[in-house]
Amino acid sequence: MAYWRLFYHFVWTTKNRDPLLTPDIETNVYRFLHSEAKKMYVPLFVVNGMPDHVHVLAAVRPAVSPADFMKQLKGSSSRFVTVAFKRPFEWQVGYGVLSVSEKHVPHVIKYIERQKEHHAENSLYEDWERADDWNEGPADTNW
Numbered sequence: 001m002a003y004w005r006l007f008y009h010f011v012w013t014t015k016n017r018d019p020l021l022t023p024d025i026e027t028n029v030y031r032f033l034h035s036e037a038k039k040m041y042v043p044l045f046v047v048n049g050m051p052d053h054v055h056v057l058a059a060v061r062p063a064v065s066p067a068d069f070m071k072q073l074k075g076s077s078s079r080f081v082t083v084a085f086k087r088p089f090e091w092q093v094g095y096g097v098l099s100v101s102e103k104h105v106p107h108v109i110k111y112i113e114r115q116k117e118h119h120a121e122n123s124l125y126e127d128w129e130r131a132d133d134w135n136e137g138p139a140d141t142n143w
Contacts, residue, residue: 002062005102009112010056010066011131012074012095019051025085029054032080036073040064045105048115053131055112057100066097096131 014020021029030047033056037044043059060069074091081089100108 004062006060006062007100007102007105008058008060008066009098009100009108010058010070010095011053012070013053013092013131015090015092017052017092020081020089021049021051021054025081028084029077029081032077033073036076037069040069040072042069046109046112048112050115055115057105057108057112070095070097092131094131
């Protein structure tokens with residue numbers, strides 16, 4: 001068994017940023033995401049978002065890649081909404097993922113919990129809101 005502390009902040013959007021996460025399904029989708037993470041033995045600390053995007057903070061174990069974690073959450077939740085609520089639902093192709101140091105986990109949790117307030121007040125951290133459909137890593141590669 002490995003010793004690990006791997007925390008990731010994920011963000012992804014609905015297709016075309018359509019406001020598909022309506023109040024009548026939002027809580028159910030978040031519960032479903034928790035359930036899917038649990039099936040993968042991934043502690044999901046917090047999930048919240050807006051009608052057009054979702055934020056998740058999770059401790060992804062080394063046996064699961066961030067890409068596989070996202071593939072499972074996005075694919076299964078899209079199907080869940082389509083079947084359970086009988087409405088078309090799709091996520092965008094890409095996502096954003098940032099590593100989080102253990103000491104900053106409480107700060108990220110608070111940010112995610114207050115998503116609606118941050119958007120209303122325009123007090124967003126731009127990098128924490130990015131979800132792209134192409135691969136864009138750090139700008140400086142001369143480490």
